[in-house]
Amino acid sequence: MIKISEAINIITKEAKLLEVEKVHILSSLNKILAEDIYSKDNLPSFDKSAMDGYAIKSEDTKNCESKNPVELRIKGIIKAGDYYEEEIKCGEAIKIMTGAAVPRGANAVIEIEKVNTVKDKLILNSVVKKENNIIKMGEEIEIGDLAIQKGKMIRPAEIGLLASLGYKYIHVYKSPVISLIITGDELIEIDEEPFMGKIRNSNEYSLRALIDNLNGKYISLGVVSDDKNILKEKIKYAFENSDIVITSGGASVGDYDFIEDVLKELGADIKFTTISIKPGKPVTFAVYNEKLFFGLPGNPMSIITAFEEFVVPAVNKMMGKNNLVKEEITVVLADDFKGKKGRTKYVYADIIKENGRYYAYNVGSQCSNHLITLSRANGIVIIPADIGSVNKGEILNGKFIFK
Template structure:
């Protein structure tokens, strides 16, 4: 067995961002840029008012003394989206709305709340600095500057930046195609009534949902019978049609577990076949002609855990996302937790915020076939390798799941 950290390092080393494709900006939410975005404009494209108020010459207020207001003649009104064809002269002011162009000759804007108006005369009772409440041309960004760098995560704010610069389409890495093969003669379709010894094929649907949760589409090959030649044929077909192939089940060393034999026969570069994680020990990872292959355990808890810990990061790396950040955080144990010593243990729990801190509560049995426990949980805590017992009040690393 190799450690979780080593397994993830190997996977990310083999996962490469896919080639870029041009898409409408609204189709790029939560993706990353595959190119630098340069500004096509100065933002703002003119000196504009940051406030509703009055455009003035700041030097007109230099002579202000306590108790004696400065009086200026109001000569125009400038609405947002309009401009004045007049040049402001000393002793004059123009009423101006937020976002409107500052008129020629003006160098400051005083807020409407700070003045008095009597007929067409503006009364100012303070000194106003040059540039006050004026957003200068190009202050936000200038033509030719880099607005967004390659690799930037596209959030709603970045969509707004792109729209403000006139970009309706941009390049983002192509979505990886992910194939799913669920193996096992004991499996039946979910709309069938299982006979004695059979179970419904829940893994196919869990894995599809996990893939869709990443904004990707899954290509499902359905239930694959426990025959080596059948599995080999389906794996080869899946490799032709996708960037990542996932099998569920058939990863152990039983008489009808054929994944390892198939990988050897198709000359796969097997990187590892066992990881020190519980649940999920019998996970294999291989590379075939730059395609990624994951063989996940058949037990539902194990399949979902290994997908989240190993397949999801590979998908995100292929989408061009930055994989350097750690998404774990400290969680205080609200109860004693006891597990077998040995592998790193991923324990499904209920994480609750109490008095500004996060606490972990038991969610139920951690048996690898317990989907019900997982449905009650909203996070996991990680019991480190070699440790089997932690008391209430101690702290472990945790994270929320399926976000």
């Protein structure tokens, strides 16, 4: 068995950055930008009002105070999207809405709630500073400025910014195509009733959801029976049509576990077959023509753990992300947790922040086929290989899972 950190290092070394593709900005969410984005405009492209109020000349209020109010004549109104053609003169004011263009000659906007009006007269009782409540042209960004740097993950905020700058299409790094091969004669469809010796094919649905969570793409090759020749053809096809191949089950040492034999026959370079982790020990990682292969265990908790810990870093690197693995946090154990020495243990728990610290609560059995435990958890506690059971109050590392 190799250590978890060693396995991740081997995987990320073999994972290669994918090609660039041009996509519509609405298809770029959570992808990594593959180009620098420069502003084609000044934002805003005109001086605009930050408030509902009145556009005025600030010098008209030079000596204004409650005992010496100033009266200005209201000439009209400007709503957002309109433009006032005339130039405002001394002693005049224009009612203006938020986002509307400030008229020529005006250099300040006074909030509507700070003034009084009588018919067409605006009454002010205090000095208004120059540029008050005015967002200046180019204040946000100017033509030619770098707006979004290459390597940035596109979030809803970036999509909004791209739209405001007139970018409809951008270049991003491709998401990997992942082929899924689920092995096992014991598997039936999820809408079938289980009978003696059969179980529903939950692993495929877990893997599809995990890939969707990463913004990846998948090809499902369905359930493959425990037949070496059929498995070989499926894996060969998957290598030809995807960037990553994942199998579920068949990676152990049973009489019907053919993964390692098939990889050798295809000429794949097998890097390792077991990792010192619980759950998720039997993980086979191989490389074939720069395509990555992950033979994951068949137990539901094991396959999800192995995917999050070992597949996710590879996908992140291929998509151009900088943070390949999830950040670890310090957690205080709120309950006792059982374990045995020998392998690093990932114990699923409910991690809650209380009084500035993270506390980990027991959510039930850690048996590797218990999905119900995963559904109750939002993170894991990491128990080192040289430690067995741990007790309430001890401090360990942990991390949140999924998103």
